[in-house]
Amino acid sequence: MSNATVVVVTSGKGGVGKTTTTAAIASALAKEGYQVCAIDFDVGLRNLDLIMGAERRVVFDLVNVVRGEASIKQALVRDKKLNNLYLLPASQTRDKDALTEEGVANVISELRTYFDWVICDSPAGIERGATLAMRHADEAIIVSNPEVSSVRDCDRIIGLLDAKTKIAEDGGRMPKHLMITRYDTDRAKTGDMLATEDVVDILSVPLIGVVPESKDVLKASNVGLPVTLSDETSPPAKAYMEAVRRLLGENIPVTIPEEKKSFFGKLFKGRAA
Amino acid sequence: MKFKGKSFIAIVLSPEPPFEEWLKEVDRIIARSPGFFVDRPIILDVRGSNIPIADLEQLLADLRERSIRVMGIDGVAGTRLKEGMPPSFGGGRLTSDVEVPEPASKSGESGDAKPDKNNSQVKTDDDHGQNANGHSFAKSLEELENQQAKEGNSSIVISEPVRSGQSILHPDGDVTVIGSVSSGAEIIAGGSIHIYGALRGRALAGVAGKDNARIFCTKLDAELVSINGLYKVADDFDGTLRNSPAQIRFENETLVFEELN
Numbered sequence: 001m002s003n004a005t006v007v008v009v010t011s012g013k014g015g016v017g018k019t020t021t022t023a024a025i026a027s028a029l030a031k032e033g034y035q036v037c038a039i040d041f042d043v044g045l046r047n048l049d050l051i052m053g054a055e056r057r058v059v060f061d062l063v064n065v066v067r068g069e070a071s072i073k074q075a076l077v078r079d080k081k082l083n084n085l086y087l088l089p090a091s092q093t094r095d096k097d098a099l100t101e102e103g104v105a106n107v108i109s110e111l112r113t114y115f116d117w118v119i120c121d122s123p124a125g126i127e128r129g130a131t132l133a134m135r136h137a138d139e140a141i142i143v144s145n146p147e148v149s150s151v152r153d154c155d156r157i158i159g160l161l162d163a164k165t166k167i168a169e170d171g172g173r174m175p176k177h178l179m180i181t182r183y184d185t186d187r188a189k190t191g192d193m194l195a196t197e198d199v200v201d202i203l204s205v206p207l208i209g210v211v212p213e214s215k216d217v218l219k220a221s222n223v224g225l226p227v228t229l230s231d232e233t234s235p236p237a238k239a240y241m242e243a244v245r246r247l248l249g250e251n252i253p254v255t256i257p258e259e260k261k262s263f264f265g266k267l268f269k270g271r272a273a
Numbered sequence: 274m275k276f277k278g279k280s281f282i283a284i285v286l287s288p289e290p291p292f293e294e295w296l297k298e299v300d301r302i303i304a305r306s307p308g309f310f311v312d313r314p315i316i317l318d319v320r321g322s323n324i325p326i327a328d329l330e331q332l333l334a335d336l337r338e339r340s341i342r343v344m345g346i347d348g349v350a351g352t353r354l355k356e357g358m359p360p361s362f363g364g365g366r367l368t369s370d371v372e373v374p375e376p377a378s379k380s381g382e383s384g385d386a387k388p389d390k391n392n393s394q395v396k397t398d399d400d401h402g403q404n405a406n407g408h409s410f411a412k413s414l415e416e417l418e419n420q421q422a423k424e425g426n427s428s429i430v431i432s433e434p435v436r437s438g439q440s441i442l443h444p445d446g447d448v449t450v451i452g453s454v455s456s457g458a459e460i461i462a463g464g465s466i467h468i469y470g471a472l473r474g475r476a477l478a479g480v481a482g483k484d485n486a487r488i489f490c491t492k493l494d495a496e497l498v499s500i501n502g503l504y505k506v507a508d509d510f511d512g513t514l515r516n517s518p519a520q521i522r523f524e525n526e527t528l529v530f531e532e533l534n
Binding site: 126152154155156158159201202203204 | 304433436439452455456457458473
């Protein structure tokens with residue numbers, strides 16, 4: 001019997017890439033050979049199954065399990081490509097009040113015995129759904145875009161991670177990782193976006209990865225494949241793989257994405273001037 | 274609107290005449306553990322004693338002199354109590370044991386020998402520091418510290434960043450933060466505020482009416498700073514000090530910003 005590490009993927013703001021990150025991290029860990037389960041806590045707005053291409057195979061969901069209407073094994077959906085990657089989908093028809101704290105605790109503790117990694121996709125915001133998702137986590141990945149509103153909301157979430165989780169209540173500190181997504185080098189240079197250092201400085205949480213803004217992410221989610229599986233050589237996939245290695249404890253420097261065309265871009269600019 | 278329930282265990286003092294003797298007993302307890310009555314819910318139980326209101330008034334004054342705040346009186350009808358007296362309480366259930374250093378009820382039950390014996394026991398326990406009373410002695414020391422904290426010259430240290438949405442309130446003294454104060458967070462202190470990091474949120478110092486409180490930070494990027502109610506928002510700051518180490522003090526009804534070097 002293994003004892004899983006439970007990781008919550010969270011942010012204050014919506015649309016920053018939590019679900020993409022959850023799918024990418026979970027599948028990258030599965031590719032490394034671990035038994036992995038991804039849980040969608042975003043009850044009412046389920047999306048993780050879509051991004052992982054499992055939406056047509058969902059029979060039972062998290063709410064059914066929490067309420068004891070189905071067993072965990074019935075509800076788990078196995079990934080098409082990787083047979084050690086599972087998904088516990090959210091319910092589309094209920095709302096987030098359908099989750100009970102005790103039920104979630106039971107689900108997590110049961111999953112701990114089956115898997116090596118349990119990755120929880122948290123809903124946006126600071127309400128019940130989000131606090132339930134983070135409550136039993138061992139580690140947190142905080143997803144932020146390089147823009148002020150996203151950073152501030154993340155700051156708020158970090159405060160909650162240090163106050164409202166099981167670890168915090170037992171007097172511990174939850175290890176936290178910062179994932180910056182939708183990073184656009186050019187716009188960071190011109191000051192339209194916050195630079196990576198600024199985000200890290202404000203949040204003071206160690207950086208686990210910087211994922212460049214890329215069409216590959218959208219392409220991957222449209223075909224229902226986590227970006228780390230659809231195109232392994234794409235820059236976002238590489239960034240996620242690197243983040244996973246860091247999550248596994250490797251000490252490697254974070255690659256800040258560089259615009260590939262920058263050299264030619266400079267050249268052209270030079271000529272034009 | 275929400276109503277919540279909270280249960281406290283109150284210390285019940287049952288004064289017995291002659292009150293001078295009884296108060297001496299109380300003094301002895303205070304001498305032994307000065308923090309004992311501090312911030313505890315205390316009920317005065319005069320049930321069955323038919324105490325005259327004038328005596329009760331005197332007794333309350335004597336207790337107040339010893340910084341014992343009586344929150345309620347049991348055994349006197351509310352109509353008999355004078356204005357300014359604690360309200361009449363009733364319906365309390367007796368609990369078997371209150372975990373307190375030296376049982377307060379001892380004083381109520383009189384008996385001069387008992388507390389003295391207790392006293393010597395505490396002393397020996399201090400030497401051995403092992404059994405139950407030894408533990409209670411340590412507890413009273415802690416209470417003493419708490420009391421000193423309450424007396425105003427206290428300071429708290431926060432060794433982690435203060436995050437957006439968090440509020441640190443310490444009306445009794447200084448607040449020191451080792452780390453940054455995020456935008457959307459606030460520090461409210463009775464005394465000065467020291468921030469070893471960036472101040473991006475709000476800092477309100479000297480809220481208990483202290484003009485001489487100051488705000489120090491290693492990087493000034495605040496949304497609002499205030500000393501003794503006088504405030505300035507980011508737009509009114511001196512731009513040259515932005516992102517540099519600064520101190521803010523109160524002088525001639527204005528806030529003075531200075532570079533800290």
